Amino acid sequence: MGARTNFHFKQGDNYLTLYSHWGGDSKMQDLAYAISMAEPRWDDIGYATRIMVSVLIGDSWTSETGYGLHADAIGGEESYEHTIIDLDNKVVIVDGQPKPFKDFISYHSNTFHVGEMVN
Numbered sequence: 001m002g003a004r005t006n007f008h009f010k011q012g013d014n015y016l017t018l019y020s021h022w023g024g025d026s027k028m029q030d031l032a033y034a035i036s037m038a039e040p041r042w043d044d045i046g047y048a049t050r051i052m053v054s055v056l057i058g059d060s061w062t063s064e065t066g067y068g069l070h071a072d073a074i075g076g077e078e079s080y081e082h083t084i085i086d087l088d089n090k091v092v093i094v095d096g097q098p099k100p101f102k103d104f105i106s107y108h109s110n111t112f113h114v115g116e117m118v119n
Helices: 027-037 045-057 101-111
Strands: 005-011 014-020 067-070 083-086 091-094 097-100
Touching: 005 027, 005 045, 014 045, 027 045, 027 083, 027 091, 027 101, 045 067, 091 101, 097 101
Parallel strands: 005 083
Antiparallel strands: 005 014, 014 067, 083 091, 091 097
């Protein structure tokens, strides 16, 4: 089956979408952790995006399956909340509802431990 979901990273009018075949069940917690790990580079969108994507993929970089990257706002199949990470405005938009990065992290912080690898 799978737990198919997408993380839409918005930069200006452009999107980089990370598709995860198995990441849906822990999507919000994993994303909060990834955003928190990128906090030192939030003002450098390229680095912040790379850190977040790297944290979300974890040690699966060499796997043939599990993740895909799309240069659009569509991505792959979605079974969970539509989620946009707006890097210009430092907000996460879940089903149309924006939440500042710090508030998003705070809300989901009880579900991960600093230094803990996700996946």
